[in-house]
Amino acid sequence: MSKPFNDAFLKACRKEQTPHVPVWYMRQAGRYQPEYREIRKKYTFFEMSEIPEVCAEVTRLPVEQLGVDAAILFADIMTPLQHIGVDVEIRSGVGPVIDNPIRSEKDVERxxxxxxxxxxxxxxxxxxxxxxxxxxxxxxxxxxxxxLASYMIEGGPSKNYHKTKAFMYAEPVAWKALMEKLGAMTISYLKAQVKAGAHAIQVFDSWVGALNEQDYQLYVAPIMHKIFQALKEMGVPTIYFGIGTGHLLTEWNKLPVDVLGLDWRTSITQARAKGIDKALQGNLDPSLLIGPWEVIQERAKAILDQGMAQPGYIFNLGHGIFPDVPVENLQKLTAFIHEYTKR
Incomplete structure (x- = not known):
């Protein structure tokens, strides 16, 4: 007999009462799992995501293994870029590398x-x-x-995003055209995911914390507004997440998005004090997951107490799980969250 559908995560996104605080983990399908490492020996990253059955297996595995309240599709943010003329590969130990970086308006036009x-x-x-x-x-x-633009302009990961910002300041017309093209791609891609059956959508703006509030307002907010507005008609909850974005939260609160993801640098209490009234997701420091269980539990409890102070809270990490994390710690943490927050 199939299990009843657990909709605690969706209810929390809508700020409704839940039987317990729902939990899932960014990068919950990944190299910390022995089973994932075995599958990875047979395929490259993109090959895995090109075989639907393998992709489904890798997505399902952490749900079965950890008992989390949501699955996140196994894919990469680079997946759609391959199909719009971006020469990208995921290099082990490096990340996405792009051999034809954007340098001019002509590059955007192509x-x-x-x-x-x-x-x-x-x-x-x-x-x-x-x-x-x-x-x-x-x-x-x-x-x-x-x-996405930061990878496309830098040619790969960056520590400072100098080239991206320089392009943004020096080529405002080309930048706007690039944002529009990537925005249209994102809307099209995400709508297709929802039509295929995705119950919620998360948009990863991992590196936008490199911008100050004024630049975010001017160069990024218009396209994010457009994306979330377009997704509204799909009727599924939307989540927006980035690293080191505490200073942008008041801008994010203006967007037509349902849930804001916090990294570990900004507490839930601090976010609420800024007037953030949306549902929140986060925000245990992933580094804690290789620490002693007593410390993990104590920090998780403090976060849960803050999150439960008002409706609309989903437990997660402040960034993704990394390879050194023991599976047992995540299993214990999930069980603790469910037990501690049972209504």
Whole structure:
């Protein structure tokens, strides 16, 4: 007999009463799992995400293993970029590397449009398979235009985003065109995920914390408003997350998004004190997961107490799980969260 559908995560996104605080973890499918490492030996990253059955298996694995309240689709924020004219590969130990970086308006003009049913058909098929297999909501996701643009302009990961900012300041017309193109791609890609069966959407703006509030307002906020407004008609909860973005939260609060993800630098209490009235997700420092259990439990308890002070809270990490984290710590943490917050 199939399990009843656990909708605690979706209820929390809508700020409704939940039987317990729901929990899932960013990068919950990944290299900390022995099973994942075994699968990874057979395929490259993109090969894994190109085989719907493998993609579904890797997505499902942490749900079964950890007992979390949501699954997140196994894919990469680079997935759609391959199909609009970006020469990208994921290099082990480096991350995404782009061999044809954006340097001019001409480079922006050559980018094409995505046709999800053709270009990401395997990703959509994986979502359909998962809908038959999961008893928890499936989160679809995409990278936000600024974060995607930073890879496309820098040619790979960056510590300071100098080239990205220089392009933004020096080429405002080309920057706006790039944001529009990436925004249209993101909307198209995410709508297709929802149509295929994703129950919620998270937009990762991992590196937008590199901008100050004024630049965010001017160069990024308009396209984020457009994306979340377009997704509203799909009727599923939306989440927005970035690293080191505490100074942008009041700007984010103006966007038509349902949930804001916090990293570990900004506490839930601090976010609420800034007048953030949306549902919140976060925000245990992932580094704690290789620490002693007593410390993990104590920090998680403090975060849960803050989160439960008002409706609309989802427990998560302040960034993704990294390879050194023991599976047992995540299993214990999930069980503790459910037990401690039982209504």
């Amino acid at each position: 980018l094409t449009e995505i046709d999800p049913e053709t270009h990401v058909a395997t990703t959509l098929e994986a979502i359909r398979i998962l809908n038959q297999q999961l008893s928890v909501p499936l989160i679809g996701f995409a990278g936000a235009p600024f974060t």
